[in-house]
Amino acid sequence: MSVKVAVIHYSSTGAVHALAEAVAEGAATAGAEVRLRRVAELATDAAIDENPRWRRHLDAVAAVPEAAVEDLAWADAYAFGTPTRFGAPAAQLKQFLDQSVGLWREGALADKPVTAFTAAFNRHGGAEATIISLANVFYHWGALIVPPGYTDPAVYAAGGNPYGTSAVTGPSGDGPDAASLDAARYQGRRLARTAIQLRAGARAAEEDARALT
Structure with missing residues (x-):
C-alpha cells in the first residue's frame, strides 16, 4: 500500500535541504511516493548576495520545484524542515x-x-523550540504529529532529539553530519510507515462498516 509524502522545507545555505533530501529518501525506502519541495525565497537579491554560501545554495537548488498549496492537498503525510530563527521557524516557511x-x-x-526537522548554528540554538513552534500549526490543522521519539538508535547517535532531527551546522558550514542524515532518513521512514498503517486501518474500518450494512 503506497502513500504520498510531501517533504517541504526552507534552507538558506543548504543544511536543511540536505536533511530534507534524507527525509525524502527514508520515506521513499518505506514505499512512499515523495514530493521534495522548497518554499519560495522572500529575501532580496542584495541580502542573498552578501552571503556567498546563501547565493551558491539558492543557485544550486533552482531546479527543485517550489512548494504550492496543491502539494498539501496531494499528500497523505507531511515533513516540514526549517532552520531555526531565534527559536522559531524561518519566515519563508511560515x-x-x-x-x-x-x-x-x-x-x-x-x-x-x-x-x-531543523538545523541550527549552535547545539543549543533553539532547535527544540523551533520544532515545538511548528507543532502549534499542526495542532490547529488537527494533524497527527509523528516525532521520532526515542524509537531507534539513529536518534541517539544524532544527539537524541525526540522532537525531530536537528543538525548542528557550526562555523565550518559543512552541513549535517552522517549521524544527522541517518536520523533524518529514519524520521522519513517512520513518517511513511505511520501513514501506511493509518491508511490500512482506515481501509479496514471502511470494509467492516460495509460488511455491517
Missing part, C-alpha cells in the same frame, strides 16, 4: 504555512501524519 488556511477550513489537513 509564509507558506499561512497559505494553508483554505485547506484548513475544509478540514483537508486533519488526521494526516506530520513531522518536522
Whole structure:
C-alpha cells in the first residue's frame, strides 16, 4: 500500500535541504511516493548576495520545484524542515504555512501524519523550540504529529532529539553530519510507515462498516 509524502522545507545555505533530501529518501525506502519541495525565497537579491554560501545554495537548488498549496492537498503525510530563527521557524516557511488556511477550513489537513526537522548554528540554538513552534500549526490543522521519539538508535547517535532531527551546522558550514542524515532518513521512514498503517486501518474500518450494512 503506497502513500504520498510531501517533504517541504526552507534552507538558506543548504543544511536543511540536505536533511530534507534524507527525509525524502527514508520515506521513499518505506514505499512512499515523495514530493521534495522548497518554499519560495522572500529575501532580496542584495541580502542573498552578501552571503556567498546563501547565493551558491539558492543557485544550486533552482531546479527543485517550489512548494504550492496543491502539494498539501496531494499528500497523505507531511515533513516540514526549517532552520531555526531565534527559536522559531524561518519566515519563508511560515509564509507558506499561512497559505494553508483554505485547506484548513475544509478540514483537508486533519488526521494526516506530520513531522518536522531543523538545523541550527549552535547545539543549543533553539532547535527544540523551533520544532515545538511548528507543532502549534499542526495542532490547529488537527494533524497527527509523528516525532521520532526515542524509537531507534539513529536518534541517539544524532544527539537524541525526540522532537525531530536537528543538525548542528557550526562555523565550518559543512552541513549535517552522517549521524544527522541517518536520523533524518529514519524520521522519513517512520513518517511513511505511520501513514501506511493509518491508511490500512482506515481501509479496514471502511470494509467492516460495509460488511455491517
